[in-house]
Amino acid sequence: MKKFSLCFTIFFLVQFSLSAQQNFDPGYIVRSDKDTVKGFVQSALESELTHTVKFKKELNAPVQEFTPDNLAGFGMDKEVYKSLYFLNTSGDTVSERAFVKLLVTGEYNLYNYRTASRDFFILQKDTTIHFLYDRETGVSGEIKKEGNYLNYLNLISVFCPKLAGHYDQVQFNNQSMTDFVYKVDNCSGQETAKSYFQKSKTVMKPIVFVGGLPVSGNSQFTASLVLQFTLPKVDSHLAFNIGVNYSNTTYTSTQRAYPSNQPYSQIKRDIITSVPFTIQYYILITRVRPYFLAGFSGAYVQETNNSANIPGAAAAPSPYFSGALVGAVGIEARIVSELYARAEWRYELFLEHPAIGLSYHF
Numbered sequence: 001m002k003k004f005s006l007c008f009t010i011f012f013l014v015q016f017s018l019s020a021q022q023n024f025d026p027g028y029i030v031r032s033d034k035d036t037v038k039g040f041v042q043s044a045l046e047s048e049l050t051h052t053v054k055f056k057k058e059l060n061a062p063v064q065e066f067t068p069d070n071l072a073g074f075g076m077d078k079e080v081y082k083s084l085y086f087l088n089t090s091g092d093t094v095s096e097r098a099f100v101k102l103l104v105t106g107e108y109n110l111y112n113y114r115t116a117s118r119d120f121f122i123l124q125k126d127t128t129i130h131f132l133y134d135r136e137t138g139v140s141g142e143i144k145k146e147g148n149y150l151n152y153l154n155l156i157s158v159f160c161p162k163l164a165g166h167y168d169q170v171q172f173n174n175q176s177m178t179d180f181v182y183k184v185d186n187c188s189g190q191e192t193a194k195s196y197f198q199k200s201k202t203v204m205k206p207i208v209f210v211g212g213l214p215v216s217g218n219s220q221f222t223a224s225l226v227l228q229f230t231l232p233k234v235d236s237h238l239a240f241n242i243g244v245n246y247s248n249t250t251y252t253s254t255q256r257a258y259p260s261n262q263p264y265s266q267i268k269r270d271i272i273t274s275v276p277f278t279i280q281y282y283i284l285i286t287r288v289r290p291y292f293l294a295g296f297s298g299a300y301v302q303e304t305n306n307s308a309n310i311p312g313a314a315a316a317p318s319p320y321f322s323g324a325l326v327g328a329v330g331i332e333a334r335i336v337s338e339l340y341a342r343a344e345w346r347y348e349l350f351l352e353h354p355a356i357g358l359s360y361h362f
Contacts, residue, residue, distance in 0.1 A: 001123075003094070008334075009064070009332075012218070014227070019172055021041055021223075023042050023319070024040035024042050024043070024056060024059065025040060025041055025042075025043055025076045025077055026038075026039075026040060026041075026077055027040060027041030027074060027077070027078065028041075028075050029053070029055050029066060029071055029073075029074040030071060030072040030073045030074060030075075031071060031072060032070065032072055033125050033162075034072060037055075038057075038148065039055055039057040039058065039061075040055070040056045040057075040058075040059055040315075041053060041054070041055055041075075041076040042054035042055070042056075042063070042194065043076070043232055043233065044232075044233070045232070045233055045234075045235075046112075046114040046233050046234070047114045047115055047116045049081065049099055049101075049233075050068075050097070050098040050099050050100070050113060050114060050115070051067065051068070051098065052066065053065070053066050053071070053074050053099065054066075055253065061156055063166070066081040066315055068084075068097045068098050068099050069083075069097060071083055073099065074099070077198065078194075078196070078198055079101060079102075079196065079241055080101070080102040080196055081099040081101055081102065081114030082099070082100055082102055082111065083097060083098070083099055084097065084098065084099075084100050084111065084129075085097045086100075086113075086121065086122055086129050086131055087129075087131060088120075089130055089131045089133075089134070090118070090120065090131065090133040090145070090204040091145075091221070098113060100113045100122055101113075101193070102196050103121075103174060103177065103178045103181070103194075103196055103197050104178055104181045104182050104185060104193060104195055104196065104197075105150070105193065105194045105196070106181075106182070106184075106185030106186070106192055106193030106194065107125065107184075107185050107192075107193070107332075108123055108125050108156055108184060109123070109124040109125075110124075110156075110177060110178060110181040111124070112174055117174065117329055118133070118136075119134070119173070120132060120133050121133075121149065121172075121177055123152055123181070123272060124154070124231055126359055129196060130145075130152050132148060132149040132152055133147055133149065134147040134149060134172040135147040143336070145217075146266055147172070149170075149172060149177075150167060150168055150170070151183075153167035153180060154167045156181070156184050157180075157184050159187075160183075160184055160187035162183070162187060163180070163183055163184060163187065169358045178195055178197040182195045184359045187296075189253075192285045200231050200234050201231070201233065202229055202231055202322055203213075203230050203231070203232055203299070204228070204229050205227075205228045205230070205361055205362060206225065206226070206228075206361075207224075207225075207227075207228050207359055207360070207361050207362070208224070208225055208226075208359065208360050209222070209224045209226070209342060209344075209357060209358070209359040210222070210223045210357050210358060210359075211223075211342060211343075211344070211355035211356050211358070212355055212356070212357060213353050213355055213356055215248075217252035217267075218250055218251055218252055218353055219246070219248075219249075219250045219353070220247075220249050220353035220354065220355050221249075221355070222246065222247050222248075222344070222346070222352070222355040222357070223245075224243055224244065224245040224246065225244050226241045226242070226244075226245075227241070227242055227243055227281070228241050228361075229241075232348045236282075237281055237282045237283070237285060238279070238280070238282075239279070239280040239281075240277075240278075240280075240292070241276070241277070241280055241295070242275070242276070242277050242278075243276065244251065244273075244274070244275055244276075245272070245276055245297070245348070246271075246272070246273050247272045247348065247352055248269065248270075248271050249269065249270045249271075249272075249352045249353055250267065251267075251268045252267050252268075253268070253270075266312045267305060268303070268304070268305045269303070270301070270302075270303055270305075270349075270350050271301070271302040271304075272299050272300070272301050272302075272324075272350075273299070273300045274298060274299035274300070274348060275297055275298050276297035276326045277295045277296060277297065278293045278294060278295030278326055278328075279293060280292070280293040281293070287334045288331065288332075288333045289331065289332050289333070290329075290330070291329060291331070292328065292329045292330075293326070293328050293330075294326065294328070295326045295329045296323065296324065296325055296326060297319070297323070297326050297348060298323060299317065299321070299322050299323070299348065299349060300319065300320075300321055301320055301321070301322055301349060302319045304309075305317075322349060324348050324349045326347070326348045327346070328345060328346040328347065329344070329346045330342060330343055330344035330345065331343055331347055332359060335358075338360060338361040338362070339358065339359075339360055340358065340359045340360070340361065341356075341357075341358060342356070342357060342359045343355070343356045
């Protein structure tokens with residue numbers, strides 16, 4: 001028992017330590033004097049990285065925060081960001097300096113610039129910079145402003161026979177834009193261009209939850225093990241879950257026996273063991289995180305009641321398998337590191353009682 005307790009304690013200490021460090025990836029910063037400092041860069045949404053980057057020389061070192069005004073750039077996960085000054089012409093012309101993600105180097109350099117609501121690209125040749133944007137439409141589909149990126153792709157490919165006339169097939173996303181500009185840069189046959197495009201990294205995190213709600217006559221016990229998949233640089237609010245869920249719900253109600261019509265107190269228990277797939281959305285990404293989720297599951301259902309002891313009471317059905325729609329609303333609050341207090345109200349074939357308990361995000 002002592003050995004088990006020691007192993008259990010060591011395991012959680014390691015998990016807490018790793019969890020506190022997991023948001024920082026190996027990387028580097030480039031100072032304004034071009035001096036490169038290696039360390040760890042905090043992973044964040046692309047739209048957040050355009051304005052600020054957090055850096056540590058060592059995992060246990062203090063966090064330093066930098067803006068595009070005091071760094072030449074930074075890098076992590078084979079991704080390169082450069083501090084660049086440009087004119088944003090998508091609306092009223094505004095001068096900006098931001099960290100932009102490098103996608104291609106060559107005769108034309110290509111960068112991605114992402115805000116909270118839109119994607120843009122920056123095309124650079126020597127000291128000339130063009131700001132590229134897609135068509136902007138309103139809620140009802142009306143065109144608010146035409147895009148300009150196809151005009152520039154036509155301009156740079158007009159002298160490349162292999163690509164001329166194909167510019168209008170390019171989609172306004174990182175991969176398609178990178179492929180086209182990379183081919184334009186290599187059209188001369190010198191193969192001097194370099195692509196820095198990286199697919200967004202998927203993060204997988206196991207989550208364990210145990211909770212319940214003991215109330216006189218009614219009770220709820222829930223336990224689950226979920227694998228949660230997120231794309232933190234694309235949308236930190238959205239997650240995809242798959243796992244195993246166990247729910248044991250007890251209801252007490254007044255029923256009438258047949259044919260005597262005598263009232264009796266029925267104690268009913270619904271036990272659901274399921275494999276759910278759900279899409280979860282965190283309304284806030286803070287220490288306290290309200291959320292909702294929806295999806296479907298394959299469920300094994302066992303219903304029991306106390307009818308065996310009551311003449312004329314309806315018997316419980318035999319256990320059965322069923323497909324089910326799943327929905328839940330909840331809120332979780334971080335206690336320490338990756339340990340959370342959670343309250344969740346769930347529907348899966350039946351409306352369950354709320355469950356209050358603890359969840360741990362490995």
